Amino acid sequence: xxxxxxxxxxxxxxxxxMAATKISALAAKHGRSVEWKPILLGVVFKVTGGVPxxxxxxxxxxxxxxxxxxxxxxxxxxxxxxxFPIAAQSPSRxxxxxxxxxxxxxxxVTLALYRAYMVDDRDISSPEIxxxxxxxxxxxxQKVLDLIAxxxxxxxxxxxxxxxxxxxxxxSPYIVVDGEPFWGFDRLEQVDRWLQSGGW
Amino acid sequence: xxxxxxxxxxxxxxxxxMAATKISALAAKHGRSVEWKPILLGVVFKVTGGVPxxxxxxxxxxxxxxxxxxxxxxxxxxxxxxxFPIAAQSPSRxxxxxxxxxxxxxxxVTLALYRAYMVDDRDISSPEIxxxxxxxxxxxxQKVLDLIAxxxxxxxxxxxxxxxxxxxxxxSPYIVVDGEPFWGFDRLEQVDRWLQSGGW
Numbered sequence: 001x002x003x004x005x006x007x008x009x010x011x012x013x014x015x016x017x018m019a020a021t022k023i024s025a026l027a028a029k030h031g032r033s034v035e036w037k038p039i040l041l042g043v044v045f046k047v048t049g050g051v052p053x054x055x056x057x058x059x060x061x062x063x064x065x066x067x068x069x070x071x072x073x074x075x076x077x078x079x080x081x082x083x084f085p086i087a088a089q090s091p092s093r094x095x096x097x098x099x100x101x102x103x104x105x106x107x108x109v110t111l112a113l114y115r116a117y118m119v120d121d122r123d124i125s126s127p128e129i130x131x132x133x134x135x136x137x138x139x140x141x142q143k144v145l146d147l148i149a150x151x152x153x154x155x156x157x158x159x160x161x162x163x164x165x166x167x168x169x170x171x172s173p174y175i176v177v178d179g180e181p182f183w184g185f186d187r188l189e190q191v192d193r194w195l196q197s198g199g200w
Numbered sequence: 201x202x203x204x205x206x207x208x209x210x211x212x213x214x215x216x217x218m219a220a221t222k223i224s225a226l227a228a229k230h231g232r233s234v235e236w237k238p239i240l241l242g243v244v245f246k247v248t249g250g251v252p253x254x255x256x257x258x259x260x261x262x263x264x265x266x267x268x269x270x271x272x273x274x275x276x277x278x279x280x281x282x283x284f285p286i287a288a289q290s291p292s293r294x295x296x297x298x299x300x301x302x303x304x305x306x307x308x309v310t311l312a313l314y315r316a317y318m319v320d321d322r323d324i325s326s327p328e329i330x331x332x333x334x335x336x337x338x339x340x341x342q343k344v345l346d347l348i349a350x351x352x353x354x355x356x357x358x359x360x361x362x363x364x365x366x367x368x369x370x371x372s373p374y375i376v377v378d379g380e381p382f383w384g385f386d387r388l389e390q391v392d393r394w395l396q397s398g399g400w
Contacts, residue, residue, distance in 0.1 A: 047257060047258070048256065048257045048258050048259060049251070049256075049257065050259075051249070056248065056249075056370075057247060057248045057249065057370070058247070058248050058365070058368050058369070058370035059248060059250075059370045059371070059383075061368060062368060062370065062381060062383055065381070066383070069390075069400070072400055073390065073393075073400055165258070168258050168261060168262060169258070170256075170257070170258035170259045170262065171259070181262060181265070183259075183262055183266070184386075186384075186386045186387075187386075190269075190273065193273075200269075200272055200273055
């Protein structure tokens with residue numbers, strides 16, 4: 001059985017969102033599954049000294065333009081959220097709570113949460129709103145609110161983010177194929193080639 | 201007459217080098233010329249808070265891998281220089297001194313200087329070495345040494361770098377097509393599409 005593709009993403013990352021809409025089809029084309037790994041870039045940036053794109057002088061303005069241009073080019077519905085970025089604990093914990101249900105279910109809920117934020121401008125950092133979105137794809141609202149507040153889920157997200165940093169993750173999306181790392185929505189074509197050829 | 205493509209690059213930037221090897225053919229395909237605009241990213245980073253890639257935690261390691269992988273994929277000879285990055289005043293001034301000779305000559309000398317640094321590991325921040333390289337493509341060695349030390353050329357590079365910052369340039373390569381900015385070697389395909397279609 002071929003290794004799964006490890007897909008690290010922050011729910012506040014537009015490029016993470018765009019990649020999330022494409023990664024499963026790309027993996028399936030090569031007989032691979034996806035490991036869904038939400039992380040908190042805010043924690044990563046404390047280690048790397050990185051800054052959220054909107055706060056970066058000059059690069060912030062460019063990145064807004066590039067996000068919208070990339071979304072149009074690759075046919076991904078996208079509207080830069082009013083509140084941007086956000087702290088993504090609530091949606092991230094929901095995804096880890098679904099590990100036992102498998103990657104297809106994690107993908108479905110990931111995309112529902114991303115769409116709520118990146119298309120419908122809903123602030124999914126709010127546990128209430130994140131729970132509403134999860135309910136819309138079949139989760140139990142009270143169970144979702146409970147898991148968001150569950151110390152075990154808090155710890156799980158913390159451990160996963162720390163493990164990602166240990167493996168070198170510094171941005172979103174950050175995709176690992178058989179040990180080879182690819183950073184950015186704009187590396188999906190290289191991921192495709194790597195899966196096809198085993199490297200170059 | 202269609203607008204030239206404005207090509208900003210730092211001589212210490214591997215992605216700037218890779219783009220420099222491709223940009224003229226890309227421009228010519230669409231009946232465009234190239235404006236060669238060397239800049240000093242060190243000056244830019246004082247405004248933006250950016251850091252040279254090798255100094256960026258985690259991202260530095262990734263970027264070395266990505267540079268070598270990108271070079272192999274796009275068939276660009278590349279060997280990460282021993283001294284990296286460098287301050288690029290000497291090569292940049294040489295290119296501005298050639299403005300009156302036109303973009304083809306600026307390209308030829310740009311590529312000779314980049315190859316010396318990015319393939320042959322020669323430290324082109326040294327005026328002597330930069331002059332040797334320029335001599336190898338037909339420039340007069342003493343004239344090159346004189347222009348590198350010329351206050352007018354120092355001022356020219358300073359003014360061009362400041363103008364680039366004013367226009368939003370924060371990295372290398374940074375390519376402007378009819379007012380539309382594209383950052384990165386990995387945006388050349390989008391530059392091609394933009395030139396073809398006039399935007400999307």
